[in-house]
Amino acid sequence: MPSMLAKSKASLFVLACLLCLLLTFAVSAGERKADGTEGVAVVPANIVKELRGAGTATYDNNTPFQREGTDGGTVGNRFAIPPEGDPNHSIATVSFAVAGNYSTSVVATVWDVNASNAVVLARQLIAGVSQSPSTTARFSAALVTPVATHTGSFIAGLRNTDYDACGGNTGLGSTCDGVALTMGSSPAPPVSSRGARINFTSGSFVPNITSVTSTGQDLVRQNAIFRVTGDNLPVELMGFSID
16 A cells, blocks of 8 residues: 555645646746737648639739838738729738748738728738748738628738837848838839838737728839739739639
């Protein structure tokens, strides 16, 4: 029969194990709360060879040039209304190349652009993107809640980090979050100068700002390697593919 001392040691061991599990859970919960991801859908990134699909809008030449060096905000493309009109359109999937990344995920946001402000249509955390990534990788992710029956222009892209150390950093493959940009000249993208930025600052890893008094700032002769897939997208046919 086990001695009383052996029983006491066994009980203490069990209590110690339970305490370790509780501390681990508390730390993990604290980290999840601190990173600002509450309420934001997290989806895995799919590595893709091509960024084409049925109804994919693209403005880039698929050749990374630089990162946009301004702190904060969303950097991507302005998807504009074509001359022939603007039917209701949907957005189901986003695909992109990353210029830089601090963690193992990026934040994609789709903004509805109005006459005097921009409002979030969709935002989610896309996991599985490596830190300091190679710009040869291409990723795609389906929106957890697709945008349906939208009309008018919109800006869609990736979060630019708020960290001051990244201000002015236009290099590729760093730890500064941002989408890869292509040049607007030689070689020219299918459509020139559709790169755009929604300016704002946010202390959270996943921005919690859903409305800004801005219609977006256009980037000079630059487009983002950021594409959207859906139905009846408002883009020029030269930048639209149906495979």
